[in-house]
Amino acid sequence: MRQLINYLVKVYNLKELALKVRDSRTRRIIPTASVILSWIFGFIFRIPSTEELGRLLDKPRFQKLVGSRHISADVLARVISRIINPESLRGILHAIIRRAWENKCWLAGSWAGWMVIAIDGTELFSSTKRHCPACSKRCIKGGTQYYHRALLAKIVGEVPLPLDFELINSGEGEKTAALRLVLRLARTFKFKRVILIVDAGFHSPELMKLIAKVGWYWILPLKNEDLLLSRAIKAHFDAYKSPPKSFKGKAGKRHLYVTYRDAQYLPFWENLDQPVRILSFNETNVQTGETLENLEFVTNIPMEVMGAPTLWKCAHKRWDIENQGFHMLKHTWNLTHSYVHHPCAIYALIACMLIAYSLLILFVERRTRRYSDKPLRSVSLDLLSDLLYAPSPFTLDSS
DSSP, X not given: OHHHHHHHHHTTOHHHHHTTOOBSOSSOSSOHHHHHHHHHHHHHTTOOOHHHHHHHTTSHHHHHHHTOSOOOHHHHHHHHTOBSOTHHHHHHHHHHHHHHHHXXXXXXXXXTTBEXXXXXXXXXXXXXXXXXXXXXXXXXXXXXXEEEEEEXXXXXXXXXXXXXXXXXXXXXXXXXXXXXXXXXXXXXXXXXXXXXXXXXXXXXXXXXXXXXXXXXXXXXXXXXXXXHHHHHHHHHHHHTTOOOEEEEEEETTEEEEEEXXXXXXXXXXXXXXXXXXXXXEEEEETTTOOEEEEEEEEEOOOTTTSOHHHHHHHHHGGGHIIIIIIHHHHHTSOTTSOSSOSHXXXXXXXXXXXXXXXHHHHIIIIIOSTTTTSOHHHHHHHHHHHHHHSSSOOOTTOO
């Protein structure tokens, strides 16, 4: 635990970053920064509810760590719902990523010399009873269901950190929110050699043009539902009698024999004023002989920049945002649990959760080898035990 505290203080100046957050209370007996730090450490320790975090804050060791006493569950909920500059929490996440970048965390890119970023959406906090003014809603059997939606941008490959998030407003589509997210990513991070992998639901000429405008490449998978596009691709390959090529690859634990067709500089969308490249892959499991699904991708990466086998491996990386992103956050960090159901609180708590998740991954992968073979949930338990039972207490003021 002391090693983690020193890392957060000396490398990321976590306490100074937390001091930039403000709330609308007129009498701040309990500092806002202490409440923010309570939430961040609560997520690092994987505390499952606001009430349990409030009980943990009754312990002097935890009070010394966050720098304040008398922080109850009610105070945690009230303050996080009154943050007047929630963008400052997003700024903390961005500052952590930039510092990791400056410390050469991705010196050779995150995968094969590229900074590979995946964007996908998810649904959160669905309920038939608990809701807020920002909730989306739909009619289901038995009444109305309320829910929130969000997009997550995440680095894929080495040191897979969340870069940013975007809440999807009620009545708004994913593509509109994705435009805001991509534009902010490009303005915030000065990454070189970027490939952005988006989900099939984001096939929008406006989004593809924006990604290309900021100097990034993009890869778009096509779903089976995109019958018109799939038929157009098949018709092109059949008309030009493009012979298939093949290679052997590996996806997860499966060894695959892959045949593919590759065509470049074809018009794709009427509103997309740039040529694209289309690829069609057919996978066969080498061990079982089973023919797997046909995969089709559209991209603006030229053939001379990346060959089809490498692009196939890169496109398969899009599943990392599900396996190491949403799955980890939902099942290990309780992202599906609404700690405080308020529009401002939801924004702030997602930011705090991503901050905690990023700091813990950076600590495990960049600073210590003690936990290299342990799952993150075990690391969290060890850190909490160390906090409560170490010979001396910990404070963020220590050197």
